[in-house]
Amino acid sequence: MTRVKERRTAPRHPKEGGDMTRAAGNRGGVLVRPEVEKVLNSIRPALQADGGDVELVDIDGGVVKVRLLGACGGCPMATMTLKGGIEAALKERIPAVERVESV
Numbered sequence: 001m002t003r004v005k006e007r008r009t010a011p012r013h014p015k016e017g018g019d020m021t022r023a024a025g026n027r028g029g030v031l032v033r034p035e036v037e038k039v040l041n042s043i044r045p046a047l048q049a050d051g052g053d054v055e056l057v058d059i060d061g062g063v064v065k066v067r068l069l070g071a072c073g074g075c076p077m078a079t080m081t082l083k084g085g086i087e088a089a090l091k092e093r094i095p096a097v098e099r100v101e102s103v
Contacts, residue, residue, distance in 0.1 A: 029096035062098030
């Protein structure tokens with residue numbers, strides 16, 4: 001079965017089968033785990049190419065908490081990867097993301 005992406009301007013109610021993310025540009029939107037995972041999965045190959053990985057730990061309001069794994073865990077460039085790579089990608093694709101923290 002092929003899924004077709006729908007673009008909506010208003011949030012969908014959970015009973016309609018949609019998630020509660022708000023339209024792009026609305027920073028007051030609610031973050032949902034599948035959307036965050038989708039973005040992390042898109043950048044995961046770049047991390048794995050250098051021997052690292054990222055794990056989604058928690059979402060608290062607009063704060064996404066991740067754990068850097070493998071080579072990324074002890075790398076001196078981990079802060080750059082977190083802020084310049086992971087956080088930038090999440091903020092670009094999910095406007096409700098305020099920041100990303102490593103736990």
